[in-house]
Amino acid sequence: MxxxxxxxxxxxxxxxxxxxxxxxxxxxxxxxxxxxxxxxxxxQPVIDALVERSKHGIFGYTILDNDVKGEISGWLERHHGWSIDTDWLSFSPGVIASLHMVIQAFTNPGDKVLIQTPVYTPFYSVITKHDREVVKNKLVYNGDSYQINFDDFEEKLKSGVKAFILCSPHNPVGRVWSKEELKKLADLCMSYNVLIVSDEIHGDLTFPGIEHFPVAALSEEISHETITFMSPSKTFNLAGLQASYIVTSDKEKRKILNNQLESQGHHMLNTMGNLALEISYKHGxxxxxxxxxxxxxxxxxxxxxxxxxxxxxxxxxxxxxxxxxxxxxxxxxxxxxxxxxxxxxxxxxxxxxxxxxxxxxxxxxxxxxxxxxxxxxxxxxxxxxxxxx
Missing domain, CATH: 3.90.1150.10 (Aspartate Aminotransferase, domain 1)
Structure with a gap:
């Protein structure tokens, strides 16, 4: 029940x-x-699995095996029509930690990073704490909902932006960007050689009749220029268990990212977060x-x-x-x-x-x-x- x-x-x-x-x-x-x-x-299956695991009484280091990765792959295919290779997966305690890692790995101090405001508060700090420059593409409020100012977006890209942090679905304004909007954003980023860093943690939480499209699923070309962050934490109320994953199809980018994660000890999940991720996607x-x-x-x-x-x-x-x-x-x-x-x-x-x-x-x-x-x-x-x- x-x-x-x-x-x-x-x-x-x-x-x-x-x-x-x-x-x-x-x-x-x-x-x-x-x-x-x-x-x-x-x-309930997540609760039951965590209780049963706790009875074992030993909480040593755990691995992220093919069972866990397979559940992620299956979830993305079932719910978002996105077919991924499990080799594309990396892991971290949370999306914010992952954002910090990506900004450090793929940009340099003084570089410009674009965000669409108003936006989730940590987007600002993951840029400024590493001495990068915040560039804003302000969303347009028409009295009912928000739209993207694409002309301004392109002008900002022209100014030398190195990375664009996409919030999809958008927090806090609640937009679920259409496939057409995402394609236009991605094409512009590729035209100006801008890395797409896509926070899609709310992707499972759309209202009936509304579909979330992972930007990296739009084309192979876009996928290779995109790093995507996802997690079951918002979907299944697991935030305190600190389990998230990153999807990077481009082999060279994935190598750079994994090196950054490992250099700061953010590449593993705790025992309970690992299990909760698997069970929630398997039975949720x-x-x-x-x-x-x-x-x-x-x-x-x-x-x-x-x-x-x-x-x-x-x-x-x-x-x-x-x-x-x-x-x-x-x-x-x-x-x-x-x-x-x-x-x-x-x-x-x-x-x-x-x-x-x-x-x-x-x-x-x-x-x-x-x-x-x-x-x-x-x-x-x-x-x-x-x-x-």
Whole structure:
């Protein structure tokens, strides 16, 4: 029985989402709907496998064998129509660690790296912490959704960009880029000899009728100029087990990447992360199908409630992820006041849009991967706060 309605108490589990509210929001009295992990338990086969493995009592170094790699290959073929050779796979504890490795391995200090803003906060730091230059291709908000400014994208590539970090599906704006959009981006990158670094960690989490296309699957030529990051961590709520993988079809690039991973000790997975990756991909299909339905219903609920009860909040049209991007501009608050409104008046802990770049000013990011009762309470708090403003 798949159950996405039970409320599980996550306090006192060293949860980033639930146990540092005072530090993040200066209050314990907020409902946390921020960090991108879910309040749902992982699939039961994963839990059972981890419990059984723990009974062995010995947690020495483990290998990433053909069973694990085969499950990854099968998952990508079933869910994304992407046929890969298992030799293309590398591993690391997480996508952010992998991003750091790629930026160090394939660019030099002072090089320009392109991102599309507003975007996932660590994209900035993986560039600046290694003394590279951030170049922005600002996404265009039309009042309903976001589009790519391709003319600006090409102009930025012309300026000498060495790598482009693609967020696909996009966090936080929720776009699932079409095959045509991805092809156009990739063709431009190849024209200007720009490496495509593609974070596709949310690729499994699209809404019904929406398909995620791995950019490297578009053609063999594009594949050889792309390094792709994926993980079951968002899909199956496994982030704390730190297991991710990298797909690199080009042999020379893969050699450079693996050398970088090994030089900093990031090329292995822990025992439990290794097992969870395998079992989730082996037994998680039905669970994911139900999850996607739940997230779609949750998104529609928030959209409907805001439309019915307030004209001051608008959910940006989204096609994937479990993160809603909310336009709060009609509240007429600056970013500091908007955050205080949500935390002190609504008593809901959201991510401030400006954290994703100045282009996110007057937006908030809401995590809807929680039981319906939690979602209903969070939405009610926000609407009640708007009505008393």
């Amino acid at each position: 798949i159950n996405f309605t039970d409320i599980h108490d996550r306090k006192q589990t060293r949860s980033v989402k639930w146990d540092i509210l005072q530090t993040v929001f200066q209050s314990e009295d907020v409902l946390p709907m921020w960090v991108a992990d879910m309040d749902f338990q992982t699939p 299909d039905e669970w994911l199908t139900e999850l996607r339905k739940v997230l779609h219903e949750h998104r529609n609920y928030v959209v409907d409630m805001f439309e019915q009860h307030t004209s001051k909040l608008k959910v940006v049209q989204t096609e994937g992820t479990y993160l809603l991007w909310i336009d709060c501009s009609k509240l007429g608050l600056d970013d500091k006041s908007l955050k205080e409104f949500m935390t002190k008046k609504a008593k809901v802990g959201l991510n401030a849009g400006v954290e994703y770049g100045k282009e996110g000013s007057q937006f908030m990011r809401m995590n809807i991967a929680c039981p319906k009762a939690t979602l209903v309470e969070g939405v009610k708090r926000i609407i009640d706060a708007v009505h008393t403003t």
